[in-house]
Amino acid sequence: MTYFMEIVPNIIENKKLREPQIEAYIKIKEYFESNPVGEALVVLPTGTGKSGLISIAPYGVSNKRVLVITPGLVTKKSVVKTLHPLEDNFWLNQDVIFSPEDMPVVEEYESDMLMSSLEKCNFVITNVHKLNKSSQKSLLNNVPRDFFDLVIIDEAHHSVANTWVEALEYFSEAKKLHVTGTPYRGDHQELPGEEIHNTSLSEVMALKYVKWLRKATINNGNLYFSIPGDQKKYSKDEVLEIKEKEWVEKSIALSEECSIDVIDESIKQLKIIKDASPNVPHKILAVACSIKHARDVAHWYRDKGSLVRIVHSAMKPDELEQAFLDIEDHKCDVVVSVNMLMEGYDHKYLTVLSLFRPYRSLNAFAQVIGRVLRAIPNEEITDFAIDNNAVVIFHEEIGLNLMWEIFSKEVEKSKKIPVKEYVISDREYEKREIVYASIEKDQYFISDKDSYLSGLDFNEMFEQARSQIESELESKIQKLRDAGLSEEDVQAAKEAIKKQSITSKKNEIDELLLSKRPELLRKKTRGLLYNNANEAVQVVLEEKGINPKDTDLYLKFNKIVHNLNSDCTNDGILVRYINARLYNKYGPVKKREPEALLDSQKYLGVIIEELRRMI
Known part of the structure; x- marks a missing residue:
């Protein structure tokens, strides 16, 4: 049995997924069960979880690998950010998949990729420019026609262009799923595929x-x-x-x-x-x-x-x-x-x-x-x-x-x-x-x-919310006046109350350090980040009763962390996972500005919680 048919994800009853995503997934599964080489269209407004839908759509649907085609580099980066386990890790954070061993293998197509690497993939992501058949390095010239069982086209309103059509004809026996957030075309051509689900923008806005x-x-x-x-x-x-x-x-x-x-x-x-x-x-x-x-x-x-x-x-x-x-x-x-x-x-x-x-x-x-x-x-x-x-x-x-x-x-x-x-x-x-x-x-x-x-005046609702905040502020200020504070102190307190942060006092100290000694802070923060990552890994391993110097976590992480050796110790594996996640979000540690280093420290806590769920 193939990966997408073998793994049983948590989708239908998943409270972390949005209703339009679940509804669209059900329609996709039903459609391809009765149309094994069909061509479907799903409309899901921007901001509703289109990339998330792409992540879950193949489960129980695709018998082999999945190709995701995007119209450009920026769109591709957005899809990669959702799909790649070292980016936002959608499957883990949305409780779709619970074990790292069950994570799909996701890669961006590069012209110098080995066939052996492509064969290991569950998802292959590419922008349409790498599908031009006139180029020897095109994906179409490097894989057989039956290499993918499902082709997902992001931003389907582009897919009537020649290169898209050529790619879809090459993989003619594959299931085809077009996904778009904007079901409009400015020419004489229809959107491709049979529309099986359409969530209106007005609906998701009301929700x-x-x-x-x-x-x-x-x-x-x-x-x-x-x-x-x-x-x-x-x-x-x-x-x-x-x-x-x-x-x-x-x-x-x-x-x-x-x-x-x-x-x-x-x-x-x-x-x-x-x-x-x-x-x-x-x-x-x-x-x-x-x-x-x-x-x-x-x-x-x-x-x-x-x-x-x-x-x-x-x-x-x-x-x-x-x-x-x-x-x-x-x-x-x-x-x-x-x-x-x-x-x-x-x-x-x-x-x-x-x-x-x-x-x-x-x-x-x-x-x-x-x-x-x-x-x-x-x-x-x-x-x-x-x-x-x-x-x-x-x-x-x-x-x-x-x-x-x-x-x-x-x-x-x-x-x-x-x-x-x-x-x-x-x-x-x-x-x-x-x-x-x-x-x-x-x-x-x-x-x-x-x-x-x-029926809903968003301008009026904005003004009402702003007035409420100002009213609450004035109420607090009046209490200060009633307490006998001078007007000068009251005005100073007014600004402080207005800008009161929901973050901890530590963040205020960080900002002060940042303004006074930025380079010193940068060097110290890099050291703290390294120490915190190592210490956090030790704590997590101890919580889970896992020996830091054993190597049994290799099987869980070898598909996620690139070039991981089988003799890498458990603590080393987790530190490498943390570093890879931080690198993907903030870039190389040596080039991070002080603000980015402070953000890295805060984000470390998010990654640690991920690791607790993963192991």
């Missing part, structure tokens, strides 16, 4: 599986357009008589003046959220038209005092990796992107979305909205209505209200909507001053607010 969603559009009382080579100033109505609507919308989108208004409002919204919940590292995601436009947007945010990181496809791999690390380490409050973050990247603290580009593709619009929908866990937040209440901001005149209307009402999701997406290149952006209008305007105002779910 609080994802952030709530609201929008705030801004506008100006007066907008005047100056056409290159024409001295006259035109109102919007006047300019629409002589120019196309697309030209007007692009002029506004590329205007520094109108962009600054969106920037100001997004910074204002972020401050409101952070003032109400100071311990959560909320961030702005700003989406630009092109790389050069993104650089300007980043510059304008920096001029306002924001800490900014920019991500785009022209960055060197090491620069891009560092930018992502900085985002994860909360070294910025604004992330500016073109398309790099639009698919597959999940950072739960992206809460304010500022859009500086017009969209005409519902799929592209849905993708970017999805980036701010991942919910922040309850144990981290002040109030769901504050911390998990994303806000989308854009200028009303760039034409996104129609996209919002269609998206929020979900009335067009099953229709084919032929559209031509607006594309603004760097060249077009550079020539904007001679192609598009310059804009003169007066002060901006909020022209419209809306909530994603009809």
Whole structure:
């Protein structure tokens, strides 16, 4: 019997899995029992556990190995993070599999992989670019057609492209499962596969599986357009008589003046959220038209005092990796992107979305909205209505209200909507001053607010939660006044109470050390991390009655820890597991900043709890 048929995972009655994941799994299992070479489609909104579903889908379904195909590197990293045992270890942490011996073998496909390594895999993950049959190193040229029994396609709306079709035809006898979070296409082609499960975004939003969603559009009382080579100033109505609507919308989108208004409002919204919940590292995601436009947007945010990181496809791999690390380490409050973050990247603290580009593709619009929908866990937040209440901001005149209307009402999701997406290149952006209008305007105002779910006003719920926090704060302050404290002491106490941390006093001391002696702290923390890992391993082994110098844990961990020798002692095995987990999350220990080293220490406790369950 093969791995996926032999191992019995805890799925159907698993309280740690989400209902949409379990429902989709049941439908998948039922479908392939009656359609052994069928092609199925599952729609699961972004933030609901799509990667988790991919992790559990093969059990009781696949008779051999499973191939997971992703559309790009960022999406692949997100899937690897969920599937790989040395990353988030989804199976263990969600109580799907209890023994390390039962963990699947998961590898990313590399062109120099040995066939013997591929044959040992249960999951093989690759992005679509490594499936191009014209390349000798393509996976299609290195494995037989029956090598996989199940092919899972992540982000199925891509899979009608030629390379995808070629790959699916090559593995024609395999079961095919398409998974997507955005069931929209902007062309004349249907989504592939037979739809067997569809969880709506409105459903998971009502269940609080994802952030709530609201929008705030801004506008100006007066907008005047100056056409290159024409001295006259035109109102919007006047300019629409002589120019196309697309030209007007692009002029506004590329205007520094109108962009600054969106920037100001997004910074204002972020401050409101952070003032109400100071311990959560909320961030702005700003989406630009092109790389050069993104650089300007980043510059304008920096001029306002924001800490900014920019991500785009022209960055060197090491620069891009560092930018992502900085985002994860909360070294910025604004992330500016073109398309790099639009698919597959999940950072739960992206809460304010500022859009500086017009969209005409519902799929592209849905993708970017999805980036701010991942919910922040309850144990981290002040109030769901504050911390998990994303806000989308854009200028009303760039034409996104129609996209919002269609998206929020979900009335067009099953229709084919032929559209031509607006594309603004760097060249077009550079020539904007001679192609598009310059804009003169007066002060901006909020022209419209809306909530994603009809019947639930997320804007009002946010204000109610914020008012409650302020009311509780004022009540505590009044008690201090009644106790006879001076107004100066009361004001000092007010800030302290507002920023009161849910973390221990140790964290405050860590921060003080960090600010005073960062390099000394870094060296000391590295030593402490090494000592703590070794000490924790000894404690766990003693608890379990396992001899540290025996080698019997090898069989449990040899599929998880790479290049593990059979004579490696139990304590050495566990230390190597810990180091590998920390490396995957924080990078090489020698290159970790003091903040990352402190985070490593805290995360060590999470890993130790994993080990207790594993052995």
